[in-house]
Amino acid sequence: MKLEISKVVRGCRLGLLNITGQSEQHSLEVPGCLLYTRCATVPHLTQDTLHTLHNLPAVTQVTLESLAEHQEVLEEFKHGVRKFAGLHDTLLFCSLRDPAAPHPAGHVTNKTVSVWGSGGRIEMSVARFMAMQAAVQPDVYESMADGETWPENTTRKRVRKAVERTLSHLDECLELHHKAQELKGSDIFGVVEGGDILEERLRSARETAKRPVAGFVLDGFQTTSMEQDLREKLISAVTTELPQEKPRLLRGVGRPDEIIACVEAGVDLFEGFFPFQVTERGCALCFKYTITPDPETSGTSPPTVLESNGYEPAVEQLKENGDSSPENMTQFEMNLKDTRYRNDFRPLVDGCSCYCCKNHKRAYVHHLLVTNELLAGVLLMLHNTAHYLGFFHALREAVANDRLQDLKSKVLQ
Numbered sequence: 001m002k003l004e005i006s007k008v009v010r011g012c013r014l015g016l017l018n019i020t021g022q023s024e025q026h027s028l029e030v031p032g033c034l035l036y037t038r039c040a041t042v043p044h045l046t047q048d049t050l051h052t053l054h055n056l057p058a059v060t061q062v063t064l065e066s067l068a069e070h071q072e073v074l075e076e077f078k079h080g081v082r083k084f085a086g087l088h089d090t091l092l093f094c095s096l097r098d099p100a101a102p103h104p105a106g107h108v109t110n111k112t113v114s115v116w117g118s119g120g121r122i123e124m125s126v127a128r129f130m131a132m133q134a135a136v137q138p139d140v141y142e143s144m145a146d147g148e149t150w151p152e153n154t155t156r157k158r159v160r161k162a163v164e165r166t167l168s169h170l171d172e173c174l175e176l177h178h179k180a181q182e183l184k185g186s187d188i189f190g191v192v193e194g195g196d197i198l199e200e201r202l203r204s205a206r207e208t209a210k211r212p213v214a215g216f217v218l219d220g221f222q223t224t225s226m227e228q229d230l231r232e233k234l235i236s237a238v239t240t241e242l243p244q245e246k247p248r249l250l251r252g253v254g255r256p257d258e259i260i261a262c263v264e265a266g267v268d269l270f271e272g273f274f275p276f277q278v279t280e281r282g283c284a285l286c287f288k289y290t291i292t293p294d295p296e297t298s299g300t301s302p303p304t305v306l307e308s309n310g311y312e313p314a315v316e317q318l319k320e321n322g323d324s325s326p327e328n329m330t331q332f333e334m335n336l337k338d339t340r341y342r343n344d345f346r347p348l349v350d351g352c353s354c355y356c357c358k359n360h361k362r363a364y365v366h367h368l369l370v371t372n373e374l375l376a377g378v379l380l381m382l383h384n385t386a387h388y389l390g391f392f393h394a395l396r397e398a399v400a401n402d403r404l405q406d407l408k409s410k411v412l413q
């Protein structure tokens with residue numbers, strides 16, 4: 001894995017991450033996001049409908065949490081999740097947990113962590129975790145970590161313990177990694193913990209950076225786990241400690257305003273779960289991200305995004321990162337279940353080139369939502385994914401052209 005940074009502007013890193021996976025090589029532009037899946041499938045979409053979208057991320061995220069119940073089947077299958085799920089033209093990044101699912105706290109020990117499948121809790125030791133990785137056969141995966149520092153009032157002692165356990169899990173994972181034939185050619189990311197305590201964050205970053213890892217996952221910064229100002233301050237401190245040539249992926253942050261702030265703090269990669277959460281609450285992303293073209297670079301910007309229709313929903317604090325319920329709607333989306341869209345014959349977003357916007361109107365998607373038709377989820381997921389990927393494209397253009405401030409004003413408008 002090689003990260004080539006072409007430009008750094010006020011903390012934002014623009015570059016290309018070249019990954020030689022288990023069998024093929026792909027490149028991922030940074031700042032960028034991974035393609036979100038559940039059970040190795042983009043929710044609502046078949047591979048055919050997914051590939052109507054252009055410029056999909058070269059890396060798909062799968063989670064042990066959604067695959068743990070299928071361990072025996074995957075072991076019997078022997079060829080890994082990519083073949084099992086019929087995914088093509090993509091690399092796999094395997095995370096421990098689903099970023100869009102809630103996680104009850106209080107189920108970790110010195111030697112184990114827990115994930116939640118449809119049948120309940122599954123306890124993972126490092127041995128089981130690594131056996132799962134050998135069955136999944138990802139190109140990149142994050143080491144096992146104790147990330148339970150997000151509940152409010154987590155004590156300093158508990159945070160210190162999380163850092164120690166995570167380093168110890170990483171050492172054990174690295175030892176087993178080198179012995180596993182199935183993981184030859186795979187890379188491992190170390191997980192940086194430390195809650196909201198600066199010294200622990202720095203210790204975790206420095207110690208993890210001493211290990212032979214290909215990149216870093218910054219954990220415990222999930223939306224609602226801490227105030228944005230503190231998050232930015234801690235991430236900036238952590239990224240200063242990390243080697244410049246290795247990528248940093250931030251877990252659990254997906255809102256466009258938070259993405260921009262975290263890119264300024266030195267983050268390269270994000271999980272792409274936000275469009276799914278928006279889809280699940282019957283909403284469509286409609287925020288603007290096109291800045292007035294610079295005469296020197298005109299023609300390279302994404303299509304113009306017009307007003308939704310002046311409707312500004314109330315911004316509510318997300319209760320939990322995994323919550324996709326309607327009351328957690330953000331100012332970046334419109335609620336198509338609202339009766340105001342019953343006779344609105346415009347596309348979701350004017351100028352959007354996704355299948356939904358080219359072929360359907362807001363009124364039709366409203367009708368599908370209120371009659372509980374499955375097609376509503378398909379159309380919304382297509383549009384929301386296209387809109388979100390368009391935003392990341394605009395973000396990279398803004399960094400390349402020194403226009404991040406303009407993008408920020410536009411997105412927050």
Ligand SMILES: [Zn+2]
Binds near residue numbers: 348352357382
């Ligand atoms: Zn669209």
